[in-house]
Amino acid sequence: PPKTPASAPPPPVAKPAVFIPVNRTPEMQEERLKLPILAEEQAIMEAVAEHPIVIVCGETGSGKTTQVPQFLYEAGYSSEDSIIGVTEPRRVAAVAMSQRVAKEMNLSHRVVSYQIRYEGNVTEETRIKFMTDGVLLKEIQKDFLLLKYKVVIIDEAHERSVYTDILLGLLSRIVALRAKRHLPLKLLIMSATLRVEDFTQNQRLFTTPPPVIKVESRQFPVTVHFNKRTPLDDYSGECFRKVCKIHRMLPAGGILVFLTGQAEVHALCRRLRKAFPFRCSQPQEKEEDSAEGMRRFKKSRTRARKAQAMALPQINLDNYSVLPAGEGDEDREAEMDDEEEALGSDLDLDLGDSEANEGEQPDASLPLHVLPLYSLLAPEKQAQVFKPPPEGTRLCVVATNVAETSLTIPGIKYVVDCGKVKKRYYDRVTGVSSFRVTWVSQASADQRAGRAGRTEPGHCYRLYSSAVFGDFEQFPPPEITRRPVEDLILQMKALSIEKVINFPFPTPPSVEALVAAEELLVALGALQAPPKQERMKKLQMSQLSCPITALGRTMSTFPVAPRYAKMLALSQQHGCLPYTIAIVAAMTVRELFEELDRPAASEKELAELKGRRARVAQMKRTWAGQGPSLKLGDLMVLLGAVGACEYAGCSPQFCQANGLRYKAMLEIRRLRGQLTTAVNAVCPEAGLFLDPKMQPPTESQVTYLRQIMAAGLGDHLARRVQSEDLLDPKWKNAYKTPLLDDPVFIHPSSVLFKELPEFVVYQEIVETTKMYMKGVSTVEIQWIPSLLPSYCQFDAPLEEPAPSYCPESGQVLCHRASVFYRVGWPLPAVQVDFPEGIDRYKYFARFLLEGQVFRKLASFKSCLLSSPSTMLKTWARLQPRTETLLRALVAHKADSRDSLLAAWKKNPKYLLAEYCEWLPKAMHSDVEKNWPPTTDS
DNA sequence: GTTAGGGTT
Numbered sequence: 001p002p003k004t005p006a007s008a009p010p011p012p013v014a015k016p017a018v019f020i021p022v023n024r025t026p027e028m029q030e031e032r033l034k035l036p037i038l039a040e041e042q043a044i045m046e047a048v049a050e051h052p053i054v055i056v057c058g059e060t061g062s063g064k065t066t067q068v069p070q071f072l073y074e075a076g077y078s079s080e081d082s083i084i085g086v087t088e089p090r091r092v093a094a095v096a097m098s099q100r101v102a103k104e105m106n107l108s109h110r111v112v113s114y115q116i117r118y119e120g121n122v123t124e125e126t127r128i129k130f131m132t133d134g135v136l137l138k139e140i141q142k143d144f145l146l147l148k149y150k151v152v153i154i155d156e157a158h159e160r161s162v163y164t165d166i167l168l169g170l171l172s173r174i175v176a177l178r179a180k181r182h183l184p185l186k187l188l189i190m191s192a193t194l195r196v197e198d199f200t201q202n203q204r205l206f207t208t209p210p211p212v213i214k215v216e217s218r219q220f221p222v223t224v225h226f227n228k229r230t231p232l233d234d235y236s237g238e239c240f241r242k243v244c245k246i247h248r249m250l251p252a253g254g255i256l257v258f259l260t261g262q263a264e265v266h267a268l269c270r271r272l273r274k275a276f277p278f279r280c281s282q283p284q285e286k287e288e289d290s291a292e293g294m295r296r297f298k299k300s301r302t303r304a305r306k307a308q309a310m311a312l313p314q315i316n317l318d319n320y321s322v323l324p325a326g327e328g329d330e331d332r333e334a335e336m337d338d339e340e341e342a343l344g345s346d347l348d349l350d351l352g353d354s355e356a357n358e359g360e361q362p363d364a365s366l367p368l369h370v371l372p373l374y375s376l377l378a379p380e381k382q383a384q385v386f387k388p389p390p391e392g393t394r395l396c397v398v399a400t401n402v403a404e405t406s407l408t409i410p411g412i413k414y415v416v417d418c419g420k421v422k423k424r425y426y427d428r429v430t431g432v433s434s435f436r437v438t439w440v441s442q443a444s445a446d447q448r449a450g451r452a453g454r455t456e457p458g459h460c461y462r463l464y465s466s467a468v469f470g471d472f473e474q475f476p477p478p479e480i481t482r483r484p485v486e487d488l489i490l491q492m493k494a495l496s497i498e499k500v501i502n503f504p505f506p507t508p509p510s511v512e513a514l515v516a517a518e519e520l521l522v523a524l525g526a527l528q529a530p531p532k533q534e535r536m537k538k539l540q541m542s543q544l545s546c547p548i549t550a551l552g553r554t555m556s557t558f559p560v561a562p563r564y565a566k567m568l569a570l571s572q573q574h575g576c577l578p579y580t581i582a583i584v585a586a587m588t589v590r591e592l593f594e595e596l597d598r599p600a601a602s603e604k605e606l607a608e609l610k611g612r613r614a615r616v617a618q619m620k621r622t623w624a625g626q627g628p629s630l631k632l633g634d635l636m637v638l639l640g641a642v643g644a645c646e647y648a649g650c651s652p653q654f655c656q657a658n659g660l661r662y663k664a665m666l667e668i669r670r671l672r673g674q675l676t677t678a679v680n681a682v683c684p685e686a687g688l689f690l691d692p693k694m695q696p697p698t699e700s701q702v703t704y705l706r707q708i709m710a711a712g713l714g715d716h717l718a719r720r721v722q723s724e725d726l727l728d729p730k731w732k733n734a735y736k737t738p739l740l741d742d743p744v745f746i747h748p749s750s751v752l753f754k755e756l757p758e759f760v761v762y763q764e765i766v767e768t769t770k771m772y773m774k775g776v777s778t779v780e781i782q783w784i785p786s787l788l789p790s791y792c793q794f795d796a797p798l799e800e801p802a803p804s805y806c807p808e809s810g811q812v813l814c815h816r817a818s819v820f821y822r823v824g825w826p827l828p829a830v831q832v833d834f835p836e837g838i839d840r841y842k843y844f845a846r847f848l849l850e851g852q853v854f855r856k857l858a859s860f861k862s863c864l865l866s867s868p869s870t871m872l873k874t875w876a877r878l879q880p881r882t883e884t885l886l887r888a889l890v891a892h893k894a895d896s897r898d899s900l901l902a903a904w905k906k907n908p909k910y911l912l913a914e915y916c917e918w919l920p921k922a923m924h925s926d927v928e929k930n931w932p933p934t935t936d937s
Numbered sequence: 938g939t940t941a942g943g944g945t946t
Contacts (some may be wrong), residue, residue: 132946133946747938
């Protein structure tokens with residue numbers, strides 16, 4: 001570019017009039033113009049030009065995810081060396097959005113690309129990159145300033161995924177650092193709700209509140225109907241009755257029911273299918289005897305015909321304000337109670353919420369096409385809900401929360417919301433988790449209602465009163481406040497954020513959660529323990545600012561939980577890595593086995609389920625094996641399952657036959673690939689590869705694996721209760737753990753359920769009817785002090801066996817007995833490093849004098865004026881040479897071979913005089929010639 | 938002697 005002459009006036013600082021042309025098809029352009037966000041393009045781009053950080057709020061249907069990246073692209077916010085990054089909380093969204101935007105812009109996926117955990121199509125040409133939030137967090141580890149991005153868009157920020165929250169905290173700092181470097185980075189935060197106070201009112205996060213731009217949405221109106229009464233517990237039954245009424249009384253349109261779990265979903269599906277069977281050519285006779293039955297039958301036939309007629313698209317289904325004449329009037333009056341009449345409540349499609357238990361019997365209404373939907377459902381079965389229902393039927397999807405955010409079902413006009421959600425809870429102190437069903441938040445309830453208005457105006461039936469709704473939490477608490485955070489803390493420490501307490505979290509985790517995370521990471525050796533003298537004072541501060549160790553840095557490169565990362569870090573020896581990788585991958589992917597405990601709908605299905613359950617139980621026993629192999633317990637089952645499945649080519653048939661979830665096994669395969677790459681990156685000499693025909697581990701490898709598992713799960717050690725505790729029947733077959741007063745049990749699905757080994761480690765404790773340990777493996781008592789020293793309180797070194805010198809490590813060793821922390825379980829004495837302190841110097845001095853540390857000194861041993869063992873005698877002080885030598889060692893902290901070598905590096909004459917005191921004068925010159933005695937010759 | 942929702946590196 002031509003140089004501006006020094007005398008010329010500075011160029012005007014007007015916004016660059018950049019406009020990157022996009023060659024959209026006319027159809028696409030027309031579609032885009034319908035989106036409300038297009039009206040806000042100028043406002044958004046002006047805000048972005050003037051502010052480093054901008055918040056865009058717009059509900060589903062505003063088009064913000066697809067359009068804002070295009071606005072930025074057209075305004076020149078991407079070039080050869082700077083791209084636009086967009087994060088999504090879900091993989092499917094990242095992939096789908098990249099494809100959608102590429103199509104809208106008429107650009108190749110080489111330009112508009114995606115990157116998710118295992119795959120991506122990013123190229124050098126990429127200008128807009130969609131990715132999962134976790135991917136961007138990992139990228140910050142490699143390039144803290146995110147220099148290849150000119151803009152980062154955090155989408156769905158209102159969902160408050162843990163990675164989104166951490167990203168926002170980091171980006172608030174990165175934006176400032178980039179500004180200092182005159183390489184400005186723009187941050188756009190996109191939220192579907194106006195819940196942005198955690199971002200705007202958080203001074204630590206953003207010192208000046210970023211501007212908020214609101215965008216209209218293109219949602220159709222949804223009429224919300226509350227129940228007058230709130231059922232006490234039978235919300236499933238209430239769902240059933242409401243669906244029946246909608247189906248009988250209301251015009252065409254899909255029904256979406258929100259329930260809380262797999263079992264509930266299946267139960268309601270069965271009940272609804274029975275009530276509205278698919279083939280009902282002949283009406284059921286037995287019910288039509290009574291006049292009431294006949295009346296109902298006639299009515300339902302009428303409705304069925306009407307519903308079919310109304311399915312014609314020309315008819316506006318919402319163009320009436322009361323129920324169609326002659327339909328349901330009696331029912332309505334019968335159901336209306338005085339309160340409702342007095343209040344004159346909105347009768348528009350309000351179905352009432354009477355307890356009338358009609359419709360349990362098969363009904364001649366339109367068949368109802370009932371489909372279950374939950375996350376763990378096989379993808380091909382999930383896909384059913386996206387197809388139009390068979391001709392002449394109404395779609396009814398019975399779903400868990402997966403339909404609230406993750407999956408959008410087309411054609412839903414009615415939503416039935418039980419108002420409940422199942423969530424996992426963690427006990428902050430003990431780590432025990434449980435699942436509880438609670439009321440949803442108002443925001444969730446509104447999100448569920450919104451699912452009825454995607455394609456046309458809709459209705460949402462809430463099976464609780466408006467008063468109860470008023471008592472709901474406004475928003476669900478952010479995920480980061482609800483779960484353990486050791487994985488996040490390790491990631492942050494790897495980014496050199498030592499004082500996590502000062503990190504600008506949008507919403508910080510509790511201090512207990514932060515302390516628990518650092519304690520675990522210290523115990524795993526991933527963080528440096530706080531200095532001992534600070535243990536009492538400022539305990540919490542120092543606990544919350546432990547720096548990362550070399551081991552921690554290695555662990556942070558493994559994309560799994562820190563406990564599992566520790567296992568990987570320990571597995572280089574004895575060829576254990578392929579096995580540890582398989583086990584860790586299987587532990588990380590949840591729900592390996594299909595749920596087969598559902599009640600069967602038919603005799604045939606019952607027989608099939610029984611057969612499959614038996615087969616799975618048999619396979620688990622086979623995989624666990626006998627003897628030493630069985631001691632690895634449920635983790636051996638995981639290894640066996642992964643090995644056998646992979647050997648069979650991971651075919652859907654093999655999975656089906658053995659009760660394994662195909663999707664889970666594919667995820668394990670991909671995770672094994674990723675972990676293999678990650679291990680090779682830190683340990684290239686391992687030369688690991690994924691062997692589809694991996695042989696089972698040898699007997700000794702199984703033992704090493706048990707030790708590796710124990711070392712990673714040290715804080716999850718449990719001991720079988722001793723006979724003296726068995727007086728109380730509640731402790732029968734129970735285990736005790738350091739942090740729990742109550743008994744815990746091996747889960748009945750564990751292969752160790754009947755074995756009852758004395759010591760076990762477990763993957764997790766889930767509280768259901770009891771506190772159950774899952775993922776159990778056995779531990780030998782003598783392993784505990786050597787594998788888990790940070791959880792053991794050691795006694796003084798034993799005199800017998802006597803302390804010794806270790807030629808390999810150059811350290812003083814000794815035997816020490818110990819007890820396990822908090823519970824005081826006595827543990828056998830094992831050989832460990834001699835504890836720091838004066839006695840270690842004494843023993844080191846003795847071994848040095850004996851010539852054990854440096855062989856050169858051995859030749860002088862016979863001439864020593866005192867026995868080396870004098871160093872340890874109580875009367876040692878009576879001999880000044882002991883005291884002199886000891887002081888010299890202490891002064892230079894020389895209590896091991898390495899520390900002594902370091903001292904000699906600084907001063908080669910170090911310790912010469914003190915050593916000479918132990919020898920007759922005649923030998924001093926000989927000693928001097930050979931000083932320091934570090935070479936063998 | 939079982940009962941687990943939804944995400945992600």
